[in-house]
Amino acid sequence: MTDSLARGCLAKMAVEPGDPARYTLRAGDDRLPLGPLLGEPLRLAWSGAIACTNCGRATRKSFGQGHCYPCFKRLARCDTCIMKPELCHYFQGTCREPEWGESHCFQPHIVYLANASGLKVGITRATQVPTRWLDQGAIQALPILEVDSRQQSGFVEMLFKEEVSDRTNWRAMLKGETPELDLPGERDRLLERLAPGLAELRERFGADAIRELDASPRSFTYPVLEYPTKVASHNFDKRAEVAGRLMGIKGQYLMLDSGVINLRKFTGYEVAVSHGES
Numbered sequence: 001m002t003d004s005l006a007r008g009c010l011a012k013m014a015v016e017p018g019d020p021a022r023y024t025l026r027a028g029d030d031r032l033p034l035g036p037l038l039g040e041p042l043r044l045a046w047s048g049a050i051a052c053t054n055c056g057r058a059t060r061k062s063f064g065q066g067h068c069y070p071c072f073k074r075l076a077r078c079d080t081c082i083m084k085p086e087l088c089h090y091f092q093g094t095c096r097e098p099e100w101g102e103s104h105c106f107q108p109h110i111v112y113l114a115n116a117s118g119l120k121v122g123i124t125r126a127t128q129v130p131t132r133w134l135d136q137g138a139i140q141a142l143p144i145l146e147v148d149s150r151q152q153s154g155f156v157e158m159l160f161k162e163e164v165s166d167r168t169n170w171r172a173m174l175k176g177e178t179p180e181l182d183l184p185g186e187r188d189r190l191l192e193r194l195a196p197g198l199a200e201l202r203e204r205f206g207a208d209a210i211r212e213l214d215a216s217p218r219s220f221t222y223p224v225l226e227y228p229t230k231v232a233s234h235n236f237d238k239r240a241e242v243a244g245r246l247m248g249i250k251g252q253y254l255m256l257d258s259g260v261i262n263l264r265k266f267t268g269y270e271v272a273v274s275h276g277e278s
């Protein structure tokens with residue numbers, strides 16, 4: 001016997017900071033707080049359907065985390081310049097959706113250091129903090145610079161990538177063995193080392209275009225009973241049913257005793273979640 005807990009197309013889990021962070025699974029209109037389910041057997045069954053998160057149309061395959069192919073080709077948020085903001089082509093008049101660009105890209109962005117699996121640099125819209133860090137499974141984060149647009153943040157990030165990775169090793173993140181870092185110390189070291197490059201960017205975008213922030217480091221904890229020693233991942237495309245005891249939640253991953261699943265990867269998949277025997 002199984003109890004149905006939620007049913008519908010998956011969206012990114014909602015997460016709020018706390019000790020530990022509080023996660024809510026979102027499937028269609030259903031909202032399922034996951035904290036109370038820690039240690040419980042869960043079952044997620046994919047119906048085989050995927051709906052585009054933008055237009056709602058059925059799609060056989062998900063493009064760009066939950067879009068149908070036409071939306072993936074049409075929406076500015078699915079364009080290459082979102083992942084590589086230094087390629088922003090708004091000023092060439094070729095932005096896929098100029099109004100969307102103005103409200104999302106031409107907004108203050110921050111450049112931050114985070115620690116999910118070691119030191120990394122990242123960029124995000126100022127309003128996405130701290131959700132962005134929780135979505136990555138960061139245990140620490142520190143905003144270091146603020147700029148006026150996504151494109152500028154891309155140039156700053158490219159400079160930082162000479163010294164720091166911009167990637168998270170998700171397997172390491174899920175093992176929970178990442179040591180803490182002195183992020184303010186790393187910030188000071190990097191700002192000094194990259195001072196000539198930052199001066200060049202300020203010359204290009206204006207003296208006050210790249211502003212140093214005097215923020216305090218943040219720390220995050222996650223609801224985890226036990227970290228996996230070996231990280232195996234579930235994939236609805238290979239097996240439509242995922243079941244196991246919920247051992248933890250970190251980033252956008254559910255950690256089951258049978259393996260982990262990145263729910264964000266399956267945005268738009270129609271899933272039934274039940275409290276069932278595994």
Ligand SMILES: [Zn+2]
Binds near residue numbers: 055056070072
């Ligand atoms: Zn669509």
